[in-house]
Amino acid sequence: MTGHSTGVRGSARLADPTTITVDVTTPRGAFTVTTTADVPLAAPTASAVPLLVPVAMRHGHTLRLDGAVDDTQAAGLDRVQTTLTSWYSHLGRATVDAPVVELPVDRAAGVGCFFSGGVDSFYSTLTRDERITHLIFVVGFDLAPGHPLVDTALTEVRRAAESLNKTLVVVRTDVREMSDRHGMSWGPLYHGAAMAHVAIALSDHVGTVLVPSSFVRGQTPPWGTHPDLDHHWATATSVLEHDAIEVTRPTKIARIAQDPTAMEHLRVCWQNRDGAYNCGRCEKCLRTMLALRAVGGRCRTLPHHIDSDAVGALRLTSGQARAMRRNIDAMTAAGTGTPDLLAAMQRAVDRSDRYWSRMFRAHAWVTARLPF
Template sequence: MASGGMTMTVVDHTGRSVVAELRSGTRRIGRISITANVDLDTETTPWLAAALPLAMYSDVPLHLNGPVDGTLLRSAPAITRFLSNWHPGLHEVPVTADSMPEPRPPAKGVGCFFSGGVDSFYSVLARRSEITHLVFVHGFDIDIDEHEVADRALRANREIAEQLGIQLVELTTDIRRISDRYTDWGVEYHGAALALVGLLLAPILGEILIPASWNVDDLRPWGSHPILDPLWSSESVRFVHHGADVRRPRKVALIAQNPVAMDHLRVCWQNRDGSYNCGRCEKCVRTILNFRAVGAQGACHTLPAEVSTAFLQRMRFDRNSQTHARENLNEMRCLPEPDRELEAALVKAIRRGEIYGPIGTVRTRARKMLVRIARR
């Protein structure tokens, strides 16, 4: 390995719990732990995904201390090329490993990452006859220290899995304690985190669906992408980006017909006051408008039936969520009985959101610190 590079090493593995350590020379950058209710893969392969974006920020080589699947290792240059084309702060870096193990046949299970939101519910219902496992991760959209919200979401997901006749895989990880110091979770890192988890589930899953966040006509730099997601695949695990051909209102129209989804839908990422869905954040509001836009107002039991015009006028949608807000606006204008006052309020909220700025300076300083450490 080249001098000044990063190394990733699995330091503890007890079947259903694994810890890996990221180092730069003799300096420890941090540890990532993951626990699950199923056995996790023992190879080093999954940890390539967790470490690669950080090595790319530091512009240093990455070495995995252990065996890494040959298919993924050979895809690493394409992954770094793809990500570096998105972000000026990401650089193409070489990736090496101690060895490449003999290929293993894929497991028969088919999984789907499942947060309980619109995109994941749509993917599960659209591919219900094939999916054998739902994959829920505490520590991704729900903070690792948010135990009350996580417990409620987990209970709901257990009920969903039972009612749909699908097994639930439950995982907990502290990965964002490292990744959030240096990267933007949505735009830059969460796809790699999904790949880490999916590859760890190689003993039971041979194919894993990653529900699409964006329609193919609205693609932009984002951690999960129809071109990027399959590149994280190994000989044993194939990632499938699912649902990019369907816009969010159409997804809502499908899940609105399913009682299980309407009893348990969870879209909120702010979880104010420990709420399951706060009903006030932009994601909750635009989902409420989704149901109105497809003529299913009040169908979802976990969200308010409507949002007031006065409240909507005070909102602003950031640059990412403006696309979804405009989808709602277009659908609402086509309703048999449109609400012109509500439409006007939505237009104002979209325009107001255009003032949102770039990533904050705290994360920028953390990135520069990581680069200095890695290059010593």
């Protein structure tokens, strides 16, 4: 891997046994990314690479590293860039200027799973129970380091990990400053790279880390974590595995609804209105509450009352509308939905049907008139 003397430059080091710092110089200035954990960290240069490659691609520059990468990582980066450039036209290929060393694949026996306390991570943890040894909770991904709910979230995941008999690893990082500074969207692009950074940094403890899937196969958009992407961030000591891509969200909810630990500690909210752990009013809370109601689940951390007016106002994707129809059928059969609630759910479905019907007709009209 060779390149030029300009562009993005990164220098990573262990500031102390539990802290990695990455000094970054880009066309937009110099700054430092810091990641800490409650266990010793490893592989500072290798763990910095996923953070830096998208930045270099964003600006069409060479990435110069003050350290070597192993041959597994070097090969994977070519595939990472091929995938990302096929998805996003604003990204260009970057040349990585760093020595490449040949290392045998030698990964720790531990298996980690990223664990936010949400539906996807609870499902992966419960269904991969015999395999998973560690749960990884990251402060600085969906909850910023100074967010007032950090302590509450940590208390909940610690209790969940203890109940599930898993070792919890808590990581704190400011990597989102990297994506924000360079105009890279967190969900569609950068959060998968940030997960790879954390997984590689923890490679002395977990050689394989599961990434719970956000989507189901066939409905998977370009996204920062993806079955075509995650495993290409591998190094000789670390590999990511995209988990449960074949499983729909209703199926996941039906499974976790049977588990007392999940129903005691579930966290799905990203709006956190009025400082609530789960606000019970946002789109994600409402859809989760309805799905749990449909399968008879009762969750301590979500309100038991569901606001029918808020449900009726939901804007659903076509996939969410299909799930809502199934919930209507299940709640009707079980007698768990009031007439007002069922009517509100049907209004949301009908609105979705009308919207997507218009979109499909418009697409067909435009396509029929294209000159090819």
